[in-house]
Amino acid sequence: MKIGELAHAANCDVQTIRYYEREGLLDAPERLASGYRHYAPRHLARLQFIRHCRALDIPLAEVRQLIEYAQTPYQSCHAVDALLDDHIERVRRQVAALQSLERQLVALRRQCEGATRERACAIIDSFMSAPAEHACPCHPAAP
Structure with a gap:
């Protein structure tokens, strides 16, 4: 083909x-x-x-x-198991990081009281004043 x-x-x-x-x-x-x-x-x-x-x-x-x-299918599965175990652990860390991100976003969303002429958006204010260490746990802080 x-x-x-x-x-x-x-x-x-x-x-x-x-x-x-x-x-x-x-x-x-x-x-x-x-x-x-x-x-x-x-x-x-x-x-x-x-x-x-x-x-x-x-x-x-x-x-x-x-x-x-x-290519050597009759060998021990130990190496394949180890590779998959490592991958599973990486996935678990990613899931934990995403769950942390979700909690942060939900907490941030709860701050919203609605912007008006008298009051700015609390979420935008939070973004403007947050120190770098409050950056997303799954992405390194920008330089």
Whole structure:
């Protein structure tokens, strides 16, 4: 199949396929006499594997490791388990940071009494006067 057909079958963009090829995650396809890339079913399977990993927010470096592990499927699952445990811990930290952000936003929203001609918006005032250490816990403070 050609790259456009592969992209359609995998429900992704042609540029994504080219990127994964450049990154070495997807093997380079054979070239037809016409110069077109010719992708085999193994390319679609690998692309679906990569996309499933990415849908789980697994970083490309770890996807690369999982591909290496998949090439020796009868090895111990210990390395795969460890990789996934690390990813689960990162997700838990992100969830905690987002929950903290939600609490901050809800508290901030409660400050609103409605702006009038006599009184400025309390939320905007809070943004203007907040020190940098009150920045979002999931994003570093801007310089």
